[in-house]
Structure formats: C-alpha cells, structure tokens
Amino acid sequence: MASSSSSSSCSSSSEKKITLKSSDGEALNVEKNVALEFEPAKGFLEDNSEEADDEAIVVPLPNVSAAVLSELIPYVKQRLELSAKPVQKKLIKAFDDQFTRHLSDDKLGELMLAANYLGVNYLLDVLCDVTADRIKNKSVEYVREFLGIQNDFTPEEEAELRAQCPWAFEGVDQD
Amino acid sequence: MVGLPQDIIVDIFSKMPAKSLCRFKCLSKAFMALITRPWLVKLHKNQNQQRQTVMVDDLIVRNSLLCLDIDRGITTVDQLHFPIENCCNDCAWILGSCNGLLWLLIYDDTARSSHVIYNYTTREFKRIPPYKPFDERYTSLYALGYAQSIDDFKVFGVSDPYDEVEANPTSAKHGRDAVMTQPRPGKILSALGLNKARTDLFLGYPYTPKRVLPIKVWITPYKPSISPVLCRCGIRLGCYIHPPLGTQRPR
Numbered sequence: 344m345a346s347s348s349s350s351s352s353c354s355s356s357s358e359k360k361i362t363l364k365s366s367d368g369e370a371l372n373v374e375k376n377v378a379l380e381f382e383p384a385k386g387f388l389e390d391n392s393e394e395a396d397d398e399a400i401v402v403p404l405p406n407v408s409a410a411v412l413s414e415l416i417p418y419v420k421q422r423l424e425l426s427a428k429p430v431q432k433k434l435i436k437a438f439d440d441q442f443t444r445h446l447s448d449d450k451l452g453e454l455m456l457a458a459n460y461l462g463v464n465y466l467l468d469v470l471c472d473v474t475a476d477r478i479k480n481k482s483v484e485y486v487r488e489f490l491g492i493q494n495d496f497t498p499e500e501e502a503e504l505r506a507q508c509p510w511a512f513e514g515v516d517q518d
Numbered sequence: 519m520v521g522l523p524q525d526i527i528v529d530i531f532s533k534m535p536a537k538s539l540c541r542f543k544c545l546s547k548a549f550m551a552l553i554t555r556p557w558l559v560k561l562h563k564n565q566n567q568q569r570q571t572v573m574v575d576d577l578i579v580r581n582s583l584l585c586l587d588i589d590r591g592i593t594t595v596d597q598l599h600f601p602i603e604n605c606c607n608d609c610a611w612i613l614g615s616c617n618g619l620l621w622l623l624i625y626d627d628t629a630r631s632s633h634v635i636y637n638y639t640t641r642e643f644k645r646i647p648p649y650k651p652f653d654e655r656y657t658s659l660y661a662l663g664y665a666q667s668i669d670d671f672k673v674f675g676v677s678d679p680y681d682e683v684e685a686n687p688t689s690a691k692h693g694r695d696a697v698m699t700q701p702r703p704g705k706i707l708s709a710l711g712l713n714k715a716r717t718d719l720f721l722g723y724p725y726t727p728k729r730v731l732p733i734k735v736w737i738t739p740y741k742p743s744i745s746p747v748l749c750r751c752g753i754r755l756g757c758y759i760h761p762p763l764g765t766q767r768p769r
Binding site: 452472475478486487490491492494496501504505515 | 521522523525526527529530531533534538540541542543544545546547548549550
C-alpha cells in the first residue's frame, strides 16, 4: 500500500515541469521528478516549496553548461524509468554502457564534474568506472596527459620508483 | 580531461586494479602520496579490489581473528560474524586463507561439521557443498587459493603419504587430482596458496629430506564466487603460522 501511494505521487509530479537555467543562461524544461534527481535543484525546490506554481520556478545551475545538461537530462529520465520498473541490473548496465560507450574523453570529464556537482551519484559511479577502465592499462605518460598531471619527480626518483615494482609495468597497452 | 577534483580522482583510482595503482605511483608526487595513503587502500579494498592478507593461527574465536597484512603488519579483526550463530564454542578452524577470504571448518551444537568460505571484510559467507575427501582422515592439509585463469577461488586438500598411507583412490573422481613429486617431508607445514597463473599449490617443509614421495593434491571443482577481496600488491599468500600468535584456544 505504501508503494502504491508513492507511485501515484510520483506520476503526478512527473507531469509537472521545472525550468533549469544553465551556466550559459539557457533555460531547459524538465519534468519535476528528473529535476529532483539533481541535489542543488532539489534543495532549491524545497526552499521554495511555498510557491504554488512549479511552472514559475527557475532553478539556476551555475556550474553546468546547457550542452552538458542536455545530455544529462535524457540519461537521468531514462534511468529513472528503468529503475522504476523491476528490471534486471543487466539492463541498467547495458543502458549505462550504451550511454558511455561513445563519450569522448573530454565529454567524460565534463559529465563527471556535472554529475559530481549535481549529486547524481549513480552516474558519477558509472563514469568513474568507465574512466578507470580507459586508463587502467595505459602507460604513466598517457595518464599524465589524460588527467593533465605535471610530473614533479626527477628522472632519478622516477627511475627508482619504477625499479621498485617492475612487474607493474609489464603488459601495458600501446598509447 | 583537466581539473578533476580530488574526490573524483579518488573514486576513479579506487576502481583500478592493484597493478595499475602500483604503476601510477609514478604519475607525480601528489599521486604517489594519494595512492599510498591508508584510506585509499581501504576504499580500494572496499571496492573488492586486490588486497593481501595472511591469517595467523588455525583456530579463531569470535572477535579474535588476527590477520597479518604484509603491508600493514599484524592487525586484529573485531566483531566477526560467524556464519553459524550457535556454533560450538564460538570458534572455528581456519583450513585455508587467501586474499581476505577464509575457509572455515565449523562444528555446530550437534557436532555436525560444515565447511564455509567466509569473507570477513564483507561478512559474506558461502557453504561448500559436501565433498567427501575433505572429511576423510587422510586429508592432512587444506588450502584455499585464487586462480586467475577463472578469476575465482579454489579449495584444496592435500594428503601427506606419511600421515596416511592408505588414501582412497576412488575419491579422486570428485575433483581433479594432481600428483606432485616432493622430497620426503617430516610433515607438511603449510600450503602457501596458488600461483596466480598456473594454479599450483606450494607446500612448505620443515627440512630438506632425501627420499622422494608423491603427494596427492585434491583440487575441487568448487568455486566460492564470493566477490573476491584480493591483495593490494599482486602477491598472494596464505599460511598458518605456528606457534599461534595471541588468539585464544578454549580450554
């Protein structure tokens, strides 16, 4: 009985639209249940819950660009639909795989920052998995480039570190 | 991909295998510090990545498991949840250990024995289906090992020909058995886990003898499939250390 009441409230809220305002000033209309997945928007809506008309609320998200938001919103929407059904984890994983497969490295970074800021932890988790997967077999040089890391070891220090665990440098992928 | 905050970096690195982390210590001084920091190791362990643990002693009592982590020295593990709540004397025998998994022999109140694979980090356990050779007297040594080829663990029993000469050859059908030719041991002291690639069992001997005798190694087809907690630096080891260090024996 608890589940039926929560699902009915869910469906009624999903019809309401909220406006999200991106860092570059674009306004995007989303369903309320999608907006509630974003922590800053959720907090904003709770603070402004006295407002009778949800349509009038504009939630500013100053750390996320419209380009990133417009990728995030369909993902979160579909993911919500999937997790509302009693589907297998495999399906969700397949959906996540499909979403992340074609992302460029830069896009991956932007999405991680956005997911972190918006508190969409399931997406952040998936993106971290993908990133870890992309770099785990790569060389030190490749990962420095990938993550924008400045090497502050002297050549002697680095050579010494490498000598400590030579097995860790075996079987590394070509850059 | 520039300018990721540290918490995201930590998330990403906690999902990587131990080998990659060892390599990425060379990225920069900051990463070296990050990767070797204990809390990342802990997070990493919690992500079911590799970690190395050696259990000490062959008998554990509730709340008194001692374990030796090669990287962090001897630690105690508190608040064990034994797979069987009302097990005899609140204790269990460790038949083998590998990468944070324990193979326990537990007797319940009616003195029925059961074999259990127990992950003390996640507190999950799985019962090993009855496998006759393990309950027979000639199995003088047990070992739990990780086999990379199947990315899972295997349990072993080893018979010492000097302990029990009359091994029952028909029992071998249940698993794969291999005959290892080893110098004559005084008694087999310990099994040191498995070679990661070739599923070998290493045996320790107290002294180097002169005669050569075959030792039977029983390898079960059983796979525990509890999400493995593996070692942090790619070395896998499990052994008993005698005399017992600190754990209490009843009586």
